[in-house]
Amino acid sequence: MTQVPTVTIDKLEARIRFHREINTPLYIWGLPGTGKSQVIEQVGRKLAAEGGHDFNLVSAKEVPADPDNTFAVLDLRMSGVDAFDLKGAMVPDLENRILTFLKLGLLPDEKRHGKYGILLLDEYAEAELSTIKGSSSLILDRKVSDNYFLPDGWLIVAASNEPGVGGASARKLPAHICNRFGHIRVEPSAKIWAEWLRSIGGSPILAAFINGRPELINSWVKDAVAFSTPRSLANVNKVLQNVTEDRDLRESLVAGFIGTGPANELEGFITLFNSGQIPTWSSIRDNPTEAIVPHPGEKHATSILFMAVSLISKNVTSVDEIPNVIAYIERLPAELQDTALLDIKTQQPDLLECRAVTAWRSRNPHAVI
Secondary structure, eight states, X not given: OTTSOEEEGGGHHHHHHHHXXXXXXXXXXXXXXXXXXXXXXXXXXXXXXXXXOXXXXXXXXXXXXXXXXXXXXXXXXXXXXXXXXXXXXXXXXXXTTEEEEOOOSSSOOTXXXXXXXXXXXXXXXXXXXXXXXXXXXXXXXXXXXXXXXXOTEEEEEEEEOOTTSSOTTOOOOOHHHHTTSEEEEEEOOHHHHHHHHHHTTOXXXXXXXXXXXXXXXXXXXXXXXXXXXXXXXXHHHHHHHHOOSOHHHHHHHHHHHHOHHHHXXXXXXXXXXXXXXXXXXXXXXXXXXXXXXXXXXXXXXHHHHHHHHHHHHHHOOOGGGHHHHHHHHTTSOHHHHHHHHHHHHHHOGGGGOSHHHHHHHHHOTTOOO
């Protein structure tokens, strides 16, 4: 994969939009659980809203009410598709004394799915080689045999794990198939994932923990069964939100998703939080020069710092609170000062239009705020 550019997952939307504009297939490579499929659905919903279309996450049981005004995402798991599925059933045309194929029902159809959309060929490199070769004309010419043509308003996106990484079933693709795509490799980002978790009202403790242990955004190693990825961490968030009292059960459930070591670390961080060894919003707001700031090298120090930043951005509501916020964050490393103010700016930009922030900027001329 050394010839393929790598971006963080937040940059993927721009790539999808560009490939849709030029109507050229896109291939997304990445580790398992990175969030490739979820981003494609999210982009599809955005494109539908921007075009004033209904959105259809394709289901075999539902047909859109207004296909001409529908943007769909059809997720076709190629690892479960064979070459016969792509071509459709062969039937005799007795009048012309030839064999022909019935039109395939799996692929996008304007009347059944929508006039516009994204066809996601997921797990593409996990498919049988005959299936991959059978999809060649779909990718290059947007057709299968002479009886199926991909609607003009649809973009083809393929996605899979990298060969030899994240699963042995991913195969090396034939060169002529690779050459028909534009390729991008996505990698997870702890910071971006934590921002996403906060944006959906997820566990601030988990967001802070992952920010402090960014290597846990993907801990896959060969033969691992339970390991952390953005996908499995999203399940950990569900555990934290639903199991609040039974520590042993919580740790066991978390370990089932991300492994025993990370689960034990996370439980230790939760214990610190519950024992008052992490600053509270009230202590930051009311007594910023005395509120807890961990020393470098202390256990979970980085996670605690991110927890403090999260508490600030989630709770600050008034310009009157900003001077004390500044007094507290100036006790933090410079990059976290930027992060704290950027988080506030994202949610409530008017709060930064005050003398305290102006004075902070003058003391930090290289800050990005």
